[in-house]
Amino acid sequence: MSALTLRAAVTAFSPLAERIGADIGYGTAVVGIFGMLPTAMFGVAGLCTPMLVRRFGLERTVLIAMLLAGAGSLVRVFMANTAELLVFSGVALLGMGVGNVVIPPLVKRYFADQLAAISSLYIVMVQLSTVIPAFVAVPLADGHGWRISMGVWALVGFAAAVPWLVVLRARRGRDLVDTTALPAEPAAAAGKVWRSPVAWGMAGMFGMTSLTTYAMFAWLPMILSDAGASAGFGGSMVGLFALMGLIPALGAPTVVSRMRNPFPVVVGCMVLFATAFVGLLVAPMSVPLLWVVLLGLGPSTFPMALTLINLRTRTPRGSAALSGFTQGVGYAIACTGPLMFGMLHDWTGGWTAPFALLFVALGVLLAGAWQACKPRMLEDSW
Structure with a gap:
């Protein structure tokens, strides 16, 4: 479920970019900015996530990531101007970027003896999160409007948060920050x-x-x-x-x-x-x-x-x-x-x-x- 969240905000928007621009008023230059935003936010997330992991642990960090992805994807569809749409798209993409980083070590933590199988599973889900929104974006927008077409993917982010809440509840009172073979200075x-x-x-x-x-x-x-x-x-x-x-x-x-x-x-x-x-x-x-x-x-x-x-x-x-x-x-x-x-x-x-x-x-x-x-x-x- 987490991996299925990781590209939806990108490919749900791209097929509708011109339609949204005609509605809220932006041109092709802004479309280019939206095109650069995913990789830019993924890069920011990649550099910042290790600090979050050291502070909160892998499980809490991925929970935060899913909630950011869901909230950003939901709030942005209510925005009426370009700046607000960019900001909350950035929030959703930041959550997805954090998810990009923490899922591989979570696979290693929970499935160290099944790395190939579980890696295949989550990478397939990432690919599906790229393909499915792109194919359904226009039909959904034709039938219900672009806000519904994009906003529906917020449900995936919120749904992906639920299993991590269960994991955190099950591990309450136990150390969620991995300390295996750590040097004395984690930051260094x-x-x-x-x-x-x-x-x-x-x-x-x-x-x-x-x-x-x-x-x-x-x-x-x-x-x-x-x-x-x-x-x-x-x-x-x-x-x-x-x-x-x-x-x-x-x-x-x-x-x-x-x-x-x-x-x-x-x-x-x-x-x-x-x-x-x-x-x-x-x-x-x-x-x-x-x-x-x-x-x-x-x-x-x-x-x-x-x-x-x-x-x-x-x-x-x-x-x-x-x-x-x-x-x-x-x-x-x-x-x-x-x-x-x-x-x-x-x-x-x-x-x-x-x-x-x-x-x-x-x-x-x-x-x-x-x-x-x-x-x-x-x-x-x-």
Whole structure:
């Protein structure tokens, strides 16, 4: 339930952006700000969540995250101006960003002997929370208005808070802050993440995957439109791109957990990415389904990175520290992807320079994965 909350505020809004703008009065520039807001708030959450975990523990932190996600998603639909909509969208996204960080260490804490299976489950739920709101947003808005279409997803956030209330009640009086193998100075220990090649490798792997993926979510329809496709076809290809993410979500955690060093899988993902980029650049409408299928399989490095957060740490505290650093730095980098891709297109009038940017991102991703995939633990490398 928590994982099903983690993308709903993003993809419930995107298909309705123009309709909402026409209602409350904002233009295309503000749509760009809304486009950058998710990764920006996820980055803030990634850097701040380890402090919340040290203060409140994993369970209370994820409860706070679900309540923020639900409250922000609900309150924003009652707003009548752009600034208020942005603020409360930010609240919802901050809650989802905190959830992004704390779910991997919670998996490690409660299911250390089933990391692959439970990681697959929650990553599939994250993918569904990306796909389902996008597909139902417009039909719901047509039938009941955009406020109902967006506000209904607040119920998922509130529902996801209920199991954590049960867990907290069951564990009342017991220490909810993990103290296993903690150094004497927890704050200093968390700071050591910044000096670990494992952490920087994870951040590069995760950040470049997210940058590339969000750039494609934002610009794939226009790439196809410039090649002669209809707006409806471009939208359906974005849906296919998102749906393809379910395949690696199901399989990647198991594959990664069974390999001592899964770097060869990353190389395979880069081949898929590169083939799709060349196809979309040179002949986008020759076999667009093939290009989009390959493009959707390339980000298999996303579930790989989430799984490696647990496989490369010894304790839930280490997992929380690595998760926060990976997602904080990664999403901070990723939020520049759609913007830079679009700016390069505007400056050059074509798609060659924007795709060159993505090839550079693939190089950084490979370098990061080389460090992240090595069979060693975070706690041994700081």
